[in-house]
Amino acid sequence: MNKITKPGSISRRRLLTTVSAGAALTVSPFRINLLQAQEATIKIGFPVPLTGPYGTEAQDQVRAGQLAIAQFNDAGGLGGRKAELVVRDDKLNPGEAATRTLELVEKEKVNFVVGSLSAAVQLAINNVTKERGIIFNSISQSDAINEAADFSKFTFHEALNPHLTSGAVGRYAFSKFGKKVAFLTADYAYGHEMVRGFLDVGKAFNIENLGDIRHPLGTSDFSTLLPRIQALKPDILCISNFGRDQQIVLKQATDFGVKKTTQIIAPLLSHASRVAAGPQAFEGVIGGCSFYWGIEDKFASTKAFNDAFRKMYDGKLPTDYGALGYGGVRTVLTAVKNAGSVDTDKVIAAMEALKYDFYKGPQYYRKCDHQSVQSVLVIRSKSKDMKNESDVFDVINTDEPNEANLRTCAELGHKS
């Protein structure tokens, strides 16, 4: 008579075959395909302004985002489940971005959204993702995205915000170059938020605000604005714009001889813009940034990121906005791994628990607004002694990561 086996238990022979087949699978290349067939790819939607005045920066965001994906996949993904970046051009237009994001969510069925390169556009993306209950990690600057009105538990902000950036640059510049400050500002959320930040930090230094001249986004000629600014005779001219606007205004301000009498500062100096505009235009301009490859002597994580980027892109070095693309994608994927799932709530909890150092030293997401607490670099543009084509800035000061430099949770309207 046969021995009665308990239901659910398996014979010794069966067990052995299963285990050996499993062992064979773990070392065989078929494993990936098998598992992929079982579970879908982890899709990260990536809306960025590939065309338009911020195109240069956006292309770098994509490159570095792809690197984070490649590293995740090479390390085996989520138990074999691979990730994929689904890139869309938002054309720097909030309406276009909302449509593309909706399409990413509805049609592409993305699990997460990372991206944007505009204070205004990211709010449009955030509106869609928070309504659909999808995690969005924004990689461009905005103050509003931290505030209770726009924030949701699905919203994360890997980039710096204007308050943090202008604070770091303002504290440095206002203590060194004088008190009479004029502003030239791109007339949209990013510019307005930056000026508000500079005026905030300026109170401690008793700066005199000579006036704020606003220009439309996408201006190609500043020759009618510069004489007006020069007539104000400022010690410091604070130019809050970005991308091609920044390239053109710095070039034309140099031509008008503004730099002879005035220190030009910018809340953000973009690496890609500096390369596109050349050393002459940016010479001596001081600004902030979230990342510069040159800090690789200081942080092992920066060195590792730079080396991986160089390897993937023929020796090219990553830029500031590229690094944000990398950080934004890598934090989400790390949280997925830590959570062991793509379930939204589990990933949110894992992101909130992250203490990470992926490319620029230690960072973490503040609990109340999911703002990444991180360092701000103050940099000056070089025009001499450049060792290679990416050797464009000197880091002249570093604001270490400190929640005290952010607006408090109460100020932002979050209930404690």
Add this chain to the structure above:
Amino acid sequence: MAGLSLDLIALQLFAGLALGAIYVLFAIGLSLIFGMLTVVNFAHGAFYMVGAYVGVYILMLGGDFWICLIAVPLLVGLFGVAVERVLIRPLYGRGIDYPLLLTFGLSYVMVEFVRIAFGKTGFPFDTPEILQGAVNIGVGYFPLYRLFVIGATATVLLALWLFLEKTSFGLIIRAGARDPQIVRVLGVDVARVWLIVFGIGTAIAGFAGLLAAPLQGVIPEMGGTILAEAFVVTVVGGMGSIGGAVLAGLLVGVVVSMTSLFAPEMAKVSIFALMAVVLIIRPQGFFGRAGLMS
């Protein structure tokens, strides 16, 4: 804001005229081609962009800015001639919308081609060394290079005027613009005349792109904004009138400049507000011939 002095207003006025000269340069090729050929060249901005890229390429090969000043209009003009011969010519006599649509599509092809060949990032373009810096013009400092651009624009206009008004070939061009039928009956090869006019128009567009490069750098999309501005200048001046384009260009520059002084955020809109006002009062523009578009 404080500090509104007479000197500043004078400097602002000058800055407006200088900007106007740049607008004139942008618009003149467009106006010439429309006035003589009745072709609305939507690829004008693309030819302008190609001019800047040809300049970048010549500099890469080791040439300097002065070589570019000669070579760029020649090469872009030749390219324009080829475009006219192969693409535009078959469309003559078919109504104004045919070449309009063709050049519109062509502009996309040209921009995309440049993106593929030279990348999307763009190139820096330094102001030539001896034209760097600002000089005192009595009421304040003004960049030397912008004064050079004004001079270059005046030279182009003068040469164009002499060519059209004082040479026998210019006479044929003007006659051809007025009545191609009669000119053809008189035994003139009108097709050749149009070929040359299109070449000159595109050469000026390329030249303008080269001169704009040190002002704003070089990217594939640089022709987009100026196309809109060039159309405003052409429409306000009267479609096809070169004198009108000059007057309108300077006026647009001054309007932008004065708006910048008092309400800078309105500067971009002021261009189109001006156009709207002019079109309401004088639908054909300053010196336009009524019914040219019909």
